[in-house]
Amino acid sequence: MFHRKAYAALEAWKQQTHGKRALLVEGARRVGKSTLVREFAKKEYSAHLVIDFSEASDDIKDLFHEYRADVDSFFMYLQAYTGVSLPRRDSVIVFDEVQRFPTAREFIKQLVADGRYDYIETGSLISIRHNVQGIVVPSEETSMRLNPLDFEEFLCASGQEPLMEAIRTSYARLQPLPDSLHRKAERLFREYMLVGGMPQTVEAYIESKDFGIVDDVKRDILTLYRNDISHFGAQDVLRIRRVLATLPSQLARHEKKFKLSSLDRSARSREYADAFFWLSDACISATAYNVDDPSVGLSASMNESSFKCYMSDTGLLISQLFADNTRTPHELYRDILLGKLEINEGMFTENIVAQQFVASGHKLFFYSKRDVEDQSNTMEIDFLLPKEYDDAAGRMRISPVEVKSTKRYAARSLDKFKTKFGKRVGTRYILHPKPMSVEGDLIRLPLYMADLL
Structure with a gap:
């Protein structure tokens, strides 16, 4: 198994709850x-039992129905059926694919109250939401969302832990990496952008180094998602499919704000609201909202009618872009990797940064203003992050972040943003394909440090 940062979150849950919450x-x-x-x-x-409800026998499932009021008998028969002995307070029972058997999820309340074991459930959000009707969702349940591998996890999977530590140290000290290490990190980050962070695709790339094979894996995942949409999308199936299919073209636009009229000339936000929520709730997409009046509480002034919609995994976005072809060959990926193919890299670059921010626990916000009468008010800021600011005694300020896919660019919007919002603004960042540089409160970071912000 690859190193996952979420493992530490599981450890914290075990140590802090002591079996009082699933x-x-x-x-x-x-x-x-x-x-x-x-x-x-x-x-x-010391012992664990995994009940995979995608293949559990009827005998096992019947226990959840027949012994809801008799937990002692439930555990006696469960251990007898499975042949697993479970010592008290040193065992965990895993309900895998729990969405396939909602009765087990509802039973968590009694099991946690009993207190003799720990409980972990897993399930995809799509079908978990679909299969909660008719049951009481237990309040004794803590939720944790698992994201695709971030760049640091990709480096660990690739056996590049020393480089990962060097990047971390460089960021902490605000000192650029040596040129040779910077070039290596840049190359690996581009590979990561093309492969994405889904464990199967990363494994396929590490084993084969063949982007064509990786693309086949990604297409299988996209097919699975489309099948889920058909199965669980209810009355919104067509709208959900339409939004997913148009994500690459939306992100290819200069502003990248989602334009509903591209879906349907008469499209209205209220008609598509459930489709966007469905994709976001299923972790297939990630939505960033425009903020009208930026302050530390960004949610307070977000404009839900003005938004960007990113793919949760950039590797899947790239395969989605080439969906018209039955297969994307290794050579095409290689040309993108080496910069030999003319393609709008801005869409991939901004998407991979959004993916890193989500993996780091950030909600996605941006600032977009058009003023035809006063151009000094016109600006585009790709992302807004609340961060501690040294010049404000460590208090929180808004850090505007600009993402650049080329080495030649202007940064006028960052200057305008600071002028307009003054003391609300903290450290300003540019993420670009160049080494680190620091100029006062403006820090230019290489793209491969996005997950450290």
Whole structure:
């Protein structure tokens, strides 16, 4: 199994709750939930039992119906059926693919109250939401969302831990990497952008170094998502499919704000609201909202009618872009990697930064203003992050972040933003394909440091 930062979150849950709350690990399909939880159960407990409800027998399922009021008998028969002995307070029971059997999720309330074991559930958000009707969702449940691998996790999977540590140290000290290490990190980051962070695609790339094989894996995942849309999308199936299909073209636009009229000339935001929510809730997309009056509480002034919609995994976005072809060959990916193919890299670059921010726990916000009468008010800021600011005694300020896919660019919007919002603004950042440089409160970081912000 690859190193996942979420493993530490599982450890914290175990140490802090002492069996008084179950843990529900949610996330997109194929993001590695089951693998992570099984590894944790194996390493951190003297005994564990995994009940995979995608293949559990009727005998096992019947226990959840017949012994809801008799927990002692439930555990006696469960251990007898499975042949697993579970020592008290040093065992964990995993309900894998719990969305396939909602009765088990509802039973969590009694099991946690009993107190003899720990409980972890896994399931994809799509079908978890679909299969909660008719049951009482337990309040004794903590949720944790698992994202695709971020760049640091990709480096660990690739055996590049020393480079990862060097990048971390460079960021902490605000000192650029030596040129040779910078070039190596840049190359690996571009590979990561093309491969993405889904565990199966990363594994396929590490084993084969063949982008064509990786593309096949990514297309299988996209097909799985489309099938889920058809199965769980209810009355919004066509709208959800339409939004997903147009994400690459929307991100290819200069402003990148989602233009509903591109879906349908008569499209209205209220008609498509459920489609965008569905994709975001399923962790297939990530939505960034425009903020009208930026301050530390960004949600307070966000404009829900003005937004960008990113793919949660950039590798999947790239395969989605070439969906018209039955297969994307290794050579095409290689040309993108080497910069030999003319393609709008801005869409990929901004998407991969959004992916890193989500993995780091940030909600996505941006600032976009058009003023035809006063151009000094016209500006585009790709992302806004609340961050501590040294010149304000460590208090929180808004850090505007600009993302650049080329080495030649202007940064006028950052200057305008600071002039307009003054003391609300903290450190300003530019993420670009160049080494680090620091100029007062303006810090230019290489793209491969996005996940450290």
